[in-house]
Amino acid sequence: xxxxxxxxxxxxxxxxxxxxxxxxxxxxxxxxxxxxxxxxxxxxxxxxxxxxxxxxxxxxxxxxxxxxxxxxxxxxxxxxxxxxxxxxxxxxxxxxxxxxxxxxxxxxxxxxxxxxx
Amino acid sequence: xxxxxxxxxxxxxxxxxxxxxxxxxxxxxxxxxxxxxxxxxxxxxxxxxxxxxxxxxxxxxxxxxxxxxxxxxxxxxxxxxxxxxxxxxxxxxxxxxxxxxxxxxxxxxxxxxxxxxxxxxxxxxxxxxxxxxxxxxxxxxxxxxxxxxxxxxxxxxxxxxxxxxxxxxxxxxxxxxxxxxxxxxxxxxxxxxxxxxxxxxxxxxxxxxxxxxxxxxxxxxxxxxxxxxxxxxxxxxxxxxxxxxxxxxxxxxxxxxxxxxxxxxxxxxxxxxxxxxxxxxxxxxxxxxxxxxxxxxxxxxxxxxxxxxxxxxxxxxxxxxxxxxxxxxxxxxxxxxxxxxxxxxxxxxxxxxxxxxxxxxxxxxxxxxxxxxxxxxxxxxxxxxxxxxxxxxxxxxxxxxxxxxxxxxxxxxxxxxxxxxxxxxxxxxxxxxxxxxxxxxxxxxxxxxxxxxxxxxxxxxxxxxxxxxxxxxxxxxxxxxxxxxxxxxxxxxxxxxxxxxxxxxxxxxxxxxxxxxxxxxxxxxxxxxxxxxxxxxxxx
Numbered sequence: 001x002x003x004x005x006x007x008x009x010x011x012x013x014x015x016x017x018x019x020x021x022x023x024x025x026x027x028x029x030x031x032x033x034x035x036x037x038x039x040x041x042x043x044x045x046x047x048x049x050x051x052x053x054x055x056x057x058x059x060x061x062x063x064x065x066x067x068x069x070x071x072x073x074x075x076x077x078x079x080x081x082x083x084x085x086x087x088x089x090x091x092x093x094x095x096x097x098x099x100x101x102x103x104x105x106x107x108x109x110x111x112x113x114x115x116x117x
Numbered sequence: 118x119x120x121x122x123x124x125x126x127x128x129x130x131x132x133x134x135x136x137x138x139x140x141x142x143x144x145x146x147x148x149x150x151x152x153x154x155x156x157x158x159x160x161x162x163x164x165x166x167x168x169x170x171x172x173x174x175x176x177x178x179x180x181x182x183x184x185x186x187x188x189x190x191x192x193x194x195x196x197x198x199x200x201x202x203x204x205x206x207x208x209x210x211x212x213x214x215x216x217x218x219x220x221x222x223x224x225x226x227x228x229x230x231x232x233x234x235x236x237x238x239x240x241x242x243x244x245x246x247x248x249x250x251x252x253x254x255x256x257x258x259x260x261x262x263x264x265x266x267x268x269x270x271x272x273x274x275x276x277x278x279x280x281x282x283x284x285x286x287x288x289x290x291x292x293x294x295x296x297x298x299x300x301x302x303x304x305x306x307x308x309x310x311x312x313x314x315x316x317x318x319x320x321x322x323x324x325x326x327x328x329x330x331x332x333x334x335x336x337x338x339x340x341x342x343x344x345x346x347x348x349x350x351x352x353x354x355x356x357x358x359x360x361x362x363x364x365x366x367x368x369x370x371x372x373x374x375x376x377x378x379x380x381x382x383x384x385x386x387x388x389x390x391x392x393x394x395x396x397x398x399x400x401x402x403x404x405x406x407x408x409x410x411x412x413x414x415x416x417x418x419x420x421x422x423x424x425x426x427x428x429x430x431x432x433x434x435x436x437x438x439x440x441x442x443x444x445x446x447x448x449x450x451x452x453x454x455x456x457x458x459x460x461x462x463x464x465x466x467x468x469x470x471x472x473x474x475x476x477x478x479x480x481x482x483x484x485x486x487x488x489x490x491x492x493x494x495x496x497x498x499x500x501x502x503x504x505x506x507x508x509x510x511x512x513x514x515x516x517x518x519x520x521x522x523x524x525x526x527x528x529x530x531x532x533x534x535x536x537x538x539x540x541x542x543x544x545x546x547x548x549x550x551x552x553x554x555x556x557x558x559x560x561x562x563x564x565x566x567x568x569x570x571x572x573x574x575x576x577x578x579x580x581x582x583x584x585x586x587x588x589x590x591x592x593x594x595x596x597x598x599x600x601x602x603x604x605x606x607x608x609x610x611x612x613x614x615x616x617x618x619x620x621x622x623x624x625x626x627x628x629x630x631x632x633x634x635x636x637x638x639x640x641x642x643x644x645x646x647x648x649x650x651x652x653x654x655x656x657x
Contacts, residue, residue: 018649020640032646040220048381051213055377058206058359059370065202066358071340072347076202076358083209084415090216091411098404110647 018113028112032105039097047090054079130458137466142296142473145315149300149308164509165232165485166395167307173402175314177409180393182313183478184211184384184410185320185417187269187445187471188539193418194451195444197425199434201346201356203363204425206373208418210380215414217551218385219407224400225558225645226391233482234391234550235490238557238572241637242565245495250572252490254549255388257576258542259483260526262389263476263519265538267293267527269445270472273465276442276449287528293472294524300477301484301516309477310396316467316474321413323467324420327448330455331427339423346429356429372607376540379611383543386550389482400648424448431455480519481512488512533596537588540609541579548575548614552622558645561638563622566629571622578617582610 023029057065058076065076162168171179189211196204230236235251270293271286300308335341347354352361363373384390394403428437428447431454440446452464488511493501501507552571556563582605583589589596591603607613644650 020643021636023643023649024639029643029646033642036646044217044220047213047216051209051377051381054209055206055374058202059363059373062358062360062364071338072343072354072357073340074357077205080202080205080209083213084419087213087216087411088415091219091408094219095404095408103401106647109643110649113643113647113649 023109023113026109026112028105029109032102032109035101035105039094039101043090043094047086050086051083054083130462133458134462134465137462138469141319141466141470145312145470145473146296146299146303148311148315149304152307152311153304159506159509161489161505161508161512162231163307164305164512165481165489166392167305167310169396169398170307171310171396171402173397173405174409175310176393176397176402176406177413178317179310179313179396180390180406180410181321181413181417182315182317182474183389183393184414185317185471186266186475186539187273187468188265189418190320190324190421190471191273191442191445191448191468193421194425194428195437195447196362197422198346198428198432198437198447199444200362201350201352201426201429202359203361205422206359206363206377207380208421210377211384212411212415212418214381214384215407215411217382218390219404219411221558222385222391222554223394223403223407226554227394227397227400227403228645228648228651229558229641230395232392232395232489233486234388234554235486235494238553238568239490239494240557240641242557242568245498247565247568247572248490248494250569251553252486252495254545254572254576255486255490256483258388258545258550259479259486259519260522261538261542261545262387263479263483263523264526264530265542266472266476266479267523268530268533268538270469271527271531272442272445273468273472276440276446283531286531290527290531291524293469293476294520294527296473297476297480297523298517298520300473301480301520302513306392306396306481309474309481312470312477313474316470317413319467320471321417321420323464324417324424327427327452327455327460327464328420328423331423331431331451334427334431334455339426342423342426342430345431346426348430349433350429351434356426368606371612372609375607375609375612378615379540379544379547379609381547382551382611382615383545383547386546386554387542388486388546388550389478391550391554392482392485393478399651424451427451476523480516480523483519484512484515487515537583537608541583544579544583544609544611544614545576547611548579548618549573550575552615552619556622556626557641560626561635561642563626564629567622567624567626570625570628571618574621574625575614575618578614579610582607582614586610 057079065074067075069075069078193204193208196207226237229240234255235248238251239247267290271290274286274289300312331342343357347356350356355361363369394406397403397406425447428451432447432450437444437447437450440450449461449464453461488508492511493499493504493508549572552575553568556567556571585603585605586608587595587603588608589603591601592598
């Protein structure tokens with residue numbers, strides 16, 4: 001890591017270094033960026049909202065959470081366990097999505113950058 | 118039932134407990150020594166990140182070992198035993214938090230940094246101020262977390278070894294500190310990682326055994342365990358629904374929401390968690406690490422749900438509250454009730470192992486941040502003749518200093534109520550670190566001023582709000598119960614400090630210089646998404 005005192009580090013001017021701006025502008029990279037953001041931003045918003053809903057219910061609707069479902073297992077416990085289920089499900093879904101949709105494209109872009117030196 | 122449990126704790130055999138503990142310490146030190154002699158090259162990369170040579174699965178176990186502190190094992194099980202459902206609420210926040218790490222942080226961080234959080238933040242910023250800020254925040258979080266763990270070690274001993282008295286507790290804290298320094302000095306990140314992996318296996322296996330054992334006593338009917346816990350509790354079936362711990366007033370409800378937000382957003386900003394992503398060679402392995410960690414951590418918290426209610430059922434809240442460690446003694450007392458002194462000894466040793474693995478992870482993170490960010494890049498401005506040897510030497514010395522500070526701090530704090538320190542560490546991580554990391558990775562316009570605003574703004578607002586909260590003064594349970602200068606009603610500042618830091622990051626960015634070189638962001642974005650130009654893992 002070099003040390004400079006300008007507000008931003010100068011970049012892209014070293015001879016022989018990859019042309020990052022060109023790589024960033026390439027259609028493949030733009031597509032990769034679109035796919036990643038198209039997945040992680042909405043999913044993050046979704047699980048945060050779902051978690052917040054659960055926390056709000058636990059805080060302000062304890063009677064609702066105490067609704068019995070099966071023996072002593074109540075709605076609160078089921079919603080809590082569903083937080084586990086949704087966390088595991090999102091994990092599995094992202095791993096599949098990344099393996100199928102992101103990795104081939106990111107490998108392609110990386111090979112173009114590293115091969116083009 | 119209560120009498121047999123008390124008899125079992127009285128039977129608690131300190132010699133047996135200490136022997137099991139010694140076997141673990143000597144065994145792990147041997148392994149640390151072995152992996153170090155076999156594999157280590159004395160480079161900075163090797164000391165800080167084991168050369169990025171661990172597999173994703175190995176790192177997933179190490180993350181679980183690093184993350185599941187004694188607070189999550191003993192604290193959550195005890196909270197469920199006493200307060201029922203509300204104890205369970207903690208574990209959900211601790212688990213869901215990992216999705217932030219999985220989706221937004223782990224892979225991009227792996228692709229843009231080498232050793233520390235400062236590496237990522239400084240990628241396209243002015244090196245010295247941003248690294249100094251990153252290191253300040255890293256050291257603050259590590260210090261709070263470390264102090265909580267060390268003070269907890271002292272409280273644990275009175276319970277687990279049947280030893281009480283200030284001197285004995287002080288000795289145990291010192292022993293924990295010395296063993297921790299030994300792990301870090303001998304093994305660096307490689308040794309620390311192995312200790313964390315071993316501890317994760319032991320902890321999860323121990324929890325599994327207790328869970329299955331307890332379930333078998335109730336015909337594998339969880340509802341029956343809940344019923345037995347309610348029958349033995351003054352709170353009765355109130356245990357089954359939320360509200361026993363946090364439902365007392367509007368303030369306590371809002372306080373809980375504040376805690377919940379800090380837990381979910383703090384995990385992906387904890388420096389010792391971030392550093393673990395550098396111990397694997399690629400972003401794909403970092404992704405795999407988080408996947409494995411989520412499965413392990415999720416399973417573990419499901420076990421603690423059973424263990425907590427089983428402790429309520431088989432030990433009872435009265436016996437738990439009368440035990441030396443109070444709430445923290447629920448899981449060990451359940452072990453004694455199930456398997457007698459031998460299982461108690463094993464669970465006690467696992468609890469010690471847990472503390473050791475967590476403090477070693479914190480120590481290496483803090484020392485790496487000091488040596489790499491502060492010493493090399495801020496003090497020496499990156500101009501050191503032999504960077505590698507120098508920073509490893511500085512990091513080792515820092516580890517010793519941190520160890521000594523932790524021992525002294527732990528001994529001084531052992532009679533204080535330090536539970537809030539872990540929540541404080543999460544609040545600082547969520548306020549100072551996470552906004553800055555996310556802006557760096559995803560927002561082109563973000564600049565040095567914005568980074569400084571969000572880090573220092575998050576750190577200072579969190580600390581100020583804590584100082585003027587009921588944790589420090591104005592309540593019976595406060596650190597200074599006689600004084601009253603509290604004006605902030607919540608014990609958890611996250612609800613205010615986290616949005617404030619996100620906002621300050623934006624304000625600072627627009628206050629800062631407009632002159633803007635997009636090419637550095639182009640490099641960062643392309644590298645973060647593709648892994649191009651990443652330092653290759655060292656081949657062992």
